[in-house]
Amino acid sequence: MSRPELQAPAEIFYGEQEASKYLHNSRMIEVQASMAERALEMLCLPEGAPALLLDVGCGTGLSGEVLEEEGHWWVGTDISRHMLATAQERGVEGGLVHDDMGCGLHFRDGLFDGAISISAIQWLCHAETSEHNPRKRLAVFFASLYKALRRGARAVLQFYPQNPEQLQLITASAMRAGFGGGLVVDFPHSTRAKKYFLCLLAGPADPTFAMPNALGADGAGDGDGDGDGARAHVQNVGRSRQHARRAGAGKRARTPIKSRDWVVRKKESQRRQGKAVRDDSKYTARSRRPKF
Amino acid sequence: MKLLTHNMLTSPGNARGFPLKIEGATVEEVETDFNAEFISRMVAKLEWDALLGALQQLGVAHQLPSAVPDKYAEDEAFLKALHHVLVEVEVMEGELVCPETAKRFPVKGGIPSLI
Numbered sequence: 001m002s003r004p005e006l007q008a009p010a011e012i013f014y015g016e017q018e019a020s021k022y023l024h025n026s027r028m029i030e031v032q033a034s035m036a037e038r039a040l041e042m043l044c045l046p047e048g049a050p051a052l053l054l055d056v057g058c059g060t061g062l063s064g065e066v067l068e069e070e071g072h073w074w075v076g077t078d079i080s081r082h083m084l085a086t087a088q089e090r091g092v093e094g095g096l097v098h099d100d101m102g103c104g105l106h107f108r109d110g111l112f113d114g115a116i117s118i119s120a121i122q123w124l125c126h127a128e129t130s131e132h133n134p135r136k137r138l139a140v141f142f143a144s145l146y147k148a149l150r151r152g153a154r155a156v157l158q159f160y161p162q163n164p165e166q167l168q169l170i171t172a173s174a175m176r177a178g179f180g181g182g183l184v185v186d187f188p189h190s191t192r193a194k195k196y197f198l199c200l201l202a203g204p205a206d207p208t209f210a211m212p213n214a215l216g217a218d219g220a221g222d223g224d225g226d227g228d229g230a231r232a233h234v235q236n237v238g239r240s241r242q243h244a245r246r247a248g249a250g251k252r253a254r255t256p257i258k259s260r261d262w263v264v265r266k267k268e269s270q271r272r273q274g275k276a277v278r279d280d281s282k283y284t285a286r287s288r289r290p291k292f
Numbered sequence: 293m294k295l296l297t298h299n300m301l302t303s304p305g306n307a308r309g310f311p312l313k314i315e316g317a318t319v320e321e322v323e324t325d326f327n328a329e330f331i332s333r334m335v336a337k338l339e340w341d342a343l344l345g346a347l348q349q350l351g352v353a354h355q356l357p358s359a360v361p362d363k364y365a366e367d368e369a370f371l372k373a374l375h376h377v378l379v380e381v382e383v384m385e386g387e388l389v390c391p392e393t394a395k396r397f398p399v400k401g402g403i404p405s406l407i
């Protein structure tokens with residue numbers, strides 16, 4: 001099947017039918033959620049502090065839910081009413097706004113502690129009407145994203161470039177808007193698992209800023225997508241999350257914040273970021289007696 | 293549309309288009325978990341007068357002071373009242389009006405549309 005961007009404008013393509021896939025297709029849910037987890041990891045937010053995050057092209061709120069589970073609050077924007085309505089019906093915690101990112105984000109300056117976007121910004125490379133100019137829309141989008149972020153905040157945007165020209169166009173547009181950072185390509189040797197993340201820093205230049213390491217870049221990912229440890233790891237993350245969702249028997253199974261499961265999951269994610277985290281023990285997440 | 297979201301939105305095409313006036317609104321209240329740390333972190337990001345203005349436009353009763361108290365981080369009653377208005381009051385239908393251009397944007401099914 002041809003790429004969605006070539007079939008119809010986003011607000012048409014993401015109609016009722018497509019929105020319902022994001023509710024019922026477990027493979028799709030798993031893939032989107034694990035990319036959102038990876039993006040959140042690369043935001044490198046300060047430990048344990050709830051942040052205000054932006055999710056561009058938030059769709060039905062799958063990615064936002066990953067942010068909620070880590071205790072953050074988010075605002076999502078999307079061009080599809082159906083996707084947003086589905087998010088609203090599911091009762092996501094975040095704020096939802098119907099807006100076209102190609103016309104810019106419409107938020108006060110310097111608000112967000114970080115931004116993510118999963119599988120959305122490649123849509124900006126496509127002109128849907130004669131007035132649409134992809135270069136202009138990308139420029140407007142990145143300039144408004146830069147302004148909406150707090151100085152020193154990061155944005156991690158996963159996308160599917162159709163060809164090297166689009167990859168170059170998107171990356172160059174981000175740099176022109178003043179962002180630092182660049183591309184992280186996870187599983188570069190695998191056709192199926194390969195994922196592009198634009199990992200951006202909203203200035204000023206930060207000498208301690210380090211680009212995240214790509215997963216599976218050591219050549220272990222052999223392209224058949226079944227053997228190497230790192231890929232298996234990503235799949236497992238998706239799976240356990242999926243499992244948690246199903247456990248809710250139809251309703252969304254949220255891990256209560258500060259519950260033991262939540263703490264253990266959070267510690268796991270911090271370990272993955274390479275942070276020093278205490279081992280889990282029977283005391284993990286137990287409430288302590290008040291100290292006087 | 294939660295009032296926390298409203299407090300962030302600006303009018304498309306006009307940098308001074310803040311705050312958007314809320315007209316003809318129907319409001320619902322939902323219950324959400326209280327997270328004192330989060331609400332406390334949001335205080336510095338809020339435009340206080342815009343929040344009070346929105347509450348007045350909606351006719352929602354509240355117990356918020358006219359200015360943010362000094363030691364708000366330890367003031368649980370304040371944080372709880374703020375939590376309620378920020379994330380438990382939801383504008384379901386209505387219109388947002390740009391204060392500069394008077395352009396109108398609908399809120400439908402709880403979702404504001406800036407398109």
Ligand SMILES: C[S@@+](CC[C@H](N)C(=O)[O-])C[C@H]1O[C@@H](n2cnc3c(N)ncnc32)[C@H](O)[C@@H]1O
Nearest residue numbers: 010032057059078079080100101118119120123
């Ligand atoms: C593949 S879906 C991903 C949704 C969500 N991020 C997730 O991971 O489940 C891409 C989303 O981008 C949105 N989108 C496409 N073009 C857009 C635009 N110009 N402005 C805002 N959202 C857009 C679509 O409506 C759709 O919901």
